[in-house]
Amino acid sequence: MTKKKSARQLRGQLMLQIAAGRFFRPGFPLNETEHRYTVYSNAWFIGDPPIALPVGEVVASTEMGHISSAMIAIVDRLEQQRPDGTDDFVIATGGTDLVDDLAYLMSFALNRTVSRNHDQTRRLVTGDGAPRGRSANDLFPELFEPRQTVQPGQWDDLRGFMKDLLSLSRDDFARVMRVIRNSVDATRRAPDDPTGAYTDLVAALESVSDDKLSTSVTWDRYDGSKRTIIDAALIDAGQEVADRVRAAVLEAERSGLKRRFISSTLARLSPDYYRDDAAGSIRPPRAPDLERMLGIAYDIRSRRSHVLEDLGEGVWLFTDGAETAYEPSFERVLTLAGLWRLIRHVVRRYVINAEKVAPEPWDYREALPGIVEMQLAPQYWIWQVGGLTAETATRRLNGFAEALIGWIAGQHSDGLPLDQVCQEIEGLVPTLPDGEARTSLIATHVLWHAWVDPTDHRPEASTFIDEYKAVLDAPSTSAFTVSLLSNHPMPTWSADDWVAMAQSRNDTRHTKSQAPLPAVVDALIQLFTADELELAGRHDEAVAFAANAVTELPGNEALVGWEARLVAGDHDPDFDVRTFLFGERKREVSEEPSGHEQSGEPSTEQNEAVTVEP
Known part of the structure; x- marks a missing residue:
């Protein structure tokens, strides 16, 4: 059983759940403070304003340039009294954490960039003079492509995703929000550091791995170079001993971090990943290749972390948004765009399948952002x-x-x-x-x-x-x-x-x-x-x-x-x-x-x- 994290360990990660009223005591009065911030996007938000969400609402502007602006309004709710009965002097937070978390969710679920940072959004969407193949739009189609739209059906999809997400346990919610923030931030850094963004996306995907989903490979699909060495060492062993050794090797492989990453990711792919979800994608990964490509992605992350070995530019340069590309060292690999669609699908499946819990009173105060311990x-x-x-x-x-x-x-x-x-x-x-x-x-x-x-x-x-x-x-x-x-x-x-x-x-x-x-x-x-x-x-x-x-x-x-x-x-x-x-x-x-x-x-x-x- 996983040990629940303390409020202090979850600091700044639960603001949307707090604002949604997941932890309040029934009947206790609340302080309610509305925060309004302008966000910038490559999307035109179509729908009758304001566009209501489970937490907050969006009021779109009527401008129709490369980037547009919108107002996010969100109500910051906090209990007026502490558990000991004294009045709480914290009336509201600054509001930026709430707005930023909602903007991250919109970017992740809608595949449209949404941010309070105007200069960053303009640079990513317009390319800011970047040569062909190196702009954010080249790396992540739709996410940074100018003049995208968000249709009413996409808003409904976002509402459903938020409803499921808000219903998760505190630990699961915080886990998913970390993945969303880290992966969205990785896409924004990609034009300047594509290899770093690649490894960050793999790390974000790995953070939702689960031992329960880890499975063994069969001996004929085990790493060929390792299999050759082990088979040579077992050539004089009896069949029973050889089988036991091979079974032990496969079990050790199953419990390894790499196998857990691959197995968990594959287990969370629904049939839709190869169907409607892949519609419009350029060179999406084929099912027989995906296990091997996930292993390559994990190895690339390890090489980057340990010996700072960069990927060849062919993985990300001139891919035209394709999800797989040729790389001389590995042949076919997942690109940044391929990792982005994969992680969005896996996280959605994680949220859908995770246990939903009812709201319950909990002292959330140490989980509020802006608390400094000295x-x-x-x-x-x-x-x-x-x-x-x-x-x-x-x-x-x-x-x-x-x-x-x-x-x-x-x-x-x-x-x-x-x-x-x-x-x-x-x-x-x-x-x-x-x-x-x-x-x-x-x-x-x-x-x-x-x-x-x-x-x-x-x-x-x-x-x-x-x-x-x-x-x-x-x-x-x-x-x-x-x-x-x-x-x-x-x-x-x-x-x-x-x-x-x-x-x-x-x-x-x-x-x-x-x-x-x-x-x-x-x-x-x-x-x-x-x-x-x-x-x-x-x-x-x-x-x-x-x-x-x-x-x-x-x-x-x-x-x-x-x-x-x-x-x-x-x-x-x-x-x-x-x-x-x-x-x-x-x-x-x-x-x-x-x-x-x-x-x-x-x-x-x-x-x-x-x-x-x-």
């Missing part, structure tokens, strides 16, 4: 209580260290009131086993109290520190961070202890599960280790750890200069750590960062990201 500065969340766990322990220490460094450096004046967090730590630490999470929480507690006047320590906090501070005597990145950012003396670990700690940290930095630390702290872990090794006479090892320090803060002049002197044998044991950490504008160490000095209360959400909505 990392929230740590001083706005590290003091929040209620979300502290073993899983978030290292992140809390990292946030506090980063905020404290910024405060000492004078980069912000926000207070860091962690007393309530420390009370949480006092309750959580006794329940945790020895390990990184437990040590990080102890380090956070000790570090904050190092900056608070001892006379202000709660008795419980003093008792906690007395009981657990010995944990920070052992080599660890948490212990180093506490000593670095407080008045605690730097640990007197042996050179081997420093190496074990720094090497372990360097190794975990290459994994996703690493505990976060400010970059300056990570750099100083490696630098201090290099310093200890150089003092111990282990120069080569010191140089290696100095290099680690530089790569933690690439381009930092202080680190690069220190490393160069170390390599040259002019070791500087008095690296200016304080200036490196805090810069020239340092606060007086007598000040305390514990006050809550910012005006207004930040959000109380336990989250390190802030969301900015349209």
Whole structure:
């Protein structure tokens, strides 16, 4: 079963379904905002204005040039209240995503270009001086051919397609819209980069492949060059063994991406693809050739992706819109026009056959376009209580260290009131086993109290520190961070202890599960280790750890200069750590960062990201 995507993963892809009311709660009031935008097309829209569609309507102009204009009007609908009952401050989106999605659908279903971009449409439709064979009209007949019409029957066809499309599940709808956008965009780029457009069309077609539709080839239709090699290797094997090997090879081929692409595409071709759908096409592909040509198309895409091998110009130049062409390396291949008709047919069949689902309430807000997620500065969340766990322990220490460094450096004046967090730590630490999470929480507690006047320590906090501070005597990145950012003396670990700690940290930095630390702290872990090794006479090892320090803060002049002197044998044991950490504008160490000095209360959400909505 396919895992459903979250609203965040579907951001900007469901606007037409949202506007169609697929996710609203019954009886809840809506904000309705009509957006009107001008679009440009190579088509004359015939029909009584306005031409109504399942979402939006089209009001055509009366001009009859190479390109024409029309007005797309579409109503942006959003619920007035959030699921928690509060009023939603998002009244409407900008509307361009809605209009563009409808324009993409019209281009795809009507085979007529529709776009808000006037200059691009004019260039594609008129050719803009392109030589014969290289214009968009030469590559895609009707799609960019001037003065095309859209008859009432074609509008009905578009309405039926939209109705089926809007009835799909969220994931299926988003999948189809991505294919439509990517394939339409590929046709628009084709005159400038035909090979890139070709591979993009194949990739779009591949994105609707389905393992369930994958089928095996028979041995006599398996790739001839591979079949010859395998048959030669099996010449001395018994018939039963040979049959099993061939069956295994065919099964492996069936599960491959290329076979899935070919099988899925062929399975979604209806009889109409070779009948009414092919009427008027120039050299459409013949059924016995199509499987081989799909394999060639997939190989061309792979070659373009991996070795940037371009197609010969015969695939697209001077084809006069034919759907197949001769290419010396492959003989008969699908052209851009052939891929375009094929993908339009396959996507239509996908939409027709996909499961239709009834509308149901769903919180769509994170799927709206125009939402930007940004990392929230740590001083706005590290003091929040209620979300502290073993899983978030290292992140809390990292946030506090980063905020404290910024405060000492004078980069912000926000207070860091962690007393309530420390009370949480006092309750959580006794329940945790020895390990990184437990040590990080102890380090956070000790570090904050190092900056608070001892006379202000709660008795419980003093008792906690007395009981657990010995944990920070052992080599660890948490212990180093506490000593670095407080008045605690730097640990007197042996050179081997420093190496074990720094090497372990360097190794975990290459994994996703690493505990976060400010970059300056990570750099100083490696630098201090290099310093200890150089003092111990282990120069080569010191140089290696100095290099680690530089790569933690690439381009930092202080680190690069220190490393160069170390390599040259002019070791500087008095690296200016304080200036490196805090810069020239340092606060007086007598000040305390514990006050809550910012005006207004930040959000109380336990989250390190802030969301900015349209």
